[in-house]
Amino acid sequence: MDQVIDGLYVGSAMAESDKASLKEAHITHILSVARHYLPSHPNDFTYMSVAIDDLPEENIIQYFPECNRFIGSALEGGGRVLVHCMAGQSRSATVAAAFVMQQDSLTAEQALQVLKDTRSQIYPNSGFVDQLHLYYDLNYDVSTDKALYRRFLISHNVEHFKEYGNVGSVVAGSDPSKQTLPAQRVVRCKKCRRPLVTDTNIIDHQAGAGQLAFSYNKRSSNGVDTPHAFPQNRACSSLFVEPMEWMAGIRDGLIENKVNCPKCDAKLGSYNWSGAQCSCGKWITPSFQIHRNRVDETRQR
Numbered sequence: 001m002d003q004v005i006d007g008l009y010v011g012s013a014m015a016e017s018d019k020a021s022l023k024e025a026h027i028t029h030i031l032s033v034a035r036h037y038l039p040s041h042p043n044d045f046t047y048m049s050v051a052i053d054d055l056p057e058e059n060i061i062q063y064f065p066e067c068n069r070f071i072g073s074a075l076e077g078g079g080r081v082l083v084h085c086m087a088g089q090s091r092s093a094t095v096a097a098a099f100v101m102q103q104d105s106l107t108a109e110q111a112l113q114v115l116k117d118t119r120s121q122i123y124p125n126s127g128f129v130d131q132l133h134l135y136y137d138l139n140y141d142v143s144t145d146k147a148l149y150r151r152f153l154i155s156h157n158v159e160h161f162k163e164y165g166n167v168g169s170v171v172a173g174s175d176p177s178k179q180t181l182p183a184q185r186v187v188r189c190k191k192c193r194r195p196l197v198t199d200t201n202i203i204d205h206q207a208g209a210g211q212l213a214f215s216y217n218k219r220s221s222n223g224v225d226t227p228h229a230f231p232q233n234r235a236c237s238s239l240f241v242e243p244m245e246w247m248a249g250i251r252d253g254l255i256e257n258k259v260n261c262p263k264c265d266a267k268l269g270s271y272n273w274s275g276a277q278c279s280c281g282k283w284i285t286p287s288f289q290i291h292r293n294r295v296d297e298t299r300q301r
C-alpha cells in the first residue's frame with residue numbers, strides 16, 4: 001500500500017489482510033471497494049464497504065459523498081485510512097481521487113496525478129475516469145437536482161434496459177408546476193397552459209442523421225448535455241426532454257407510452273426507452289418526445 005496524501009493510503013486486498021503492516025502504519029479505518037469482500041480484521045479497524053465491480057458501467061459516483069465523509073471524519077479524528085480494492089488500481093484509486101478532488105478543489109487529472117506520484121500503478125477504468133470528470137462538472141455535488149447527474153443516471157437506465165429488458169429505477173425531472181424557483185424558459189400545454197418542462201429538462205440535439213444517446217463522456221459529448229438551449233433547428237418538429245415526474249407510465253416501468261398533458265389530457269407526444277427518430281433524421285435514445293405544435297415555448301420575465 002502507498003500513502004497518497006497525508007493519512008490516506010491506497011492498496012490491494014493483500015494490503016488489507018496484512019495486519020502487521022496496517023498496525024505499523026497506524027491505520028485506523030479501512031474502506032473496502034469490492035463486491036463480496038469480507039473484512040479480514042473486523043475487530044481491529046473501523047470498516048466501511050462499497051460493493052461494486054471494476055466495470056466501466058458501474059455507478060461509482062453515487063458513493064463519493066458517503067466515502068468522502070468516512071475518509072474525512074477519520075482523518076479529522078487523527079486516524080489513518082486505507083482505501084483498497086483487489087489490485088489497488090481502479091476502484092480504490094477512483095474513491096481516493098474523488099476525496100482528493102473535493103478536499104483540494106482539483107480536476108480529475110490533477111487528483112489522479114497526485115495519486116500516481118506515490119503509486120504509479122493507479123489506473124481507473126474508463127467509466128470511472130468519466131465519472132471523476134462528471135464529479136468535477138457537478139462541482140463535487142452528486143445531486144439529482146442537477147440536470148447533468150440526471151442525464152448520467154438516464155444513460156444507466158438505458159444500459160440496464162439493454163441488458164435486462166427493464167429500465168430499473170428512474171429519477172425523473174421534477175414537475176415545473178411544483179417548483180417555486182422561476183425557470184427562465186417554460187414549455188406549456190397549448191390547450192390548458194399548464195407548465196410541462198423548463199429549459200433544464202430539455203435535451204438539445206443537432207439536426208441530422210446519426211445517433212444521439214444520453215451519455216456522459218468527455219470525449220463524445222458534442223451536442224449532448226446542453227440543457228440550456230431550445231432546439232434551434234426548424235426541421236425538428238419535437239422537443240426531446242428527460243423523463244418527467246408527471247409522465248404516465250414512467251414509475252410503472254412501462255417501456256413506451258403516450259405522453260399526455262397531466263391536466264387536460266391533451267395528446268402531447270410519446271416516449272420510448274428504445275429511442276425514436278426525430279423529424280430531422282436523428283435517432284434519439286431514449287426518446288421523451290413532445291410535439292412542438294402542441295405546446296407554447298415562453299420566456300419568463
Ligand SMILES: [Zn+2]
Pocket residue numbers: 205206207208233235236237278279280281282
Ligand atoms: Zn431533430
Ligand SMILES: [Zn+2]
Pocket residue numbers: 189190191192193194261262263264265266
Ligand atoms: Zn393541457
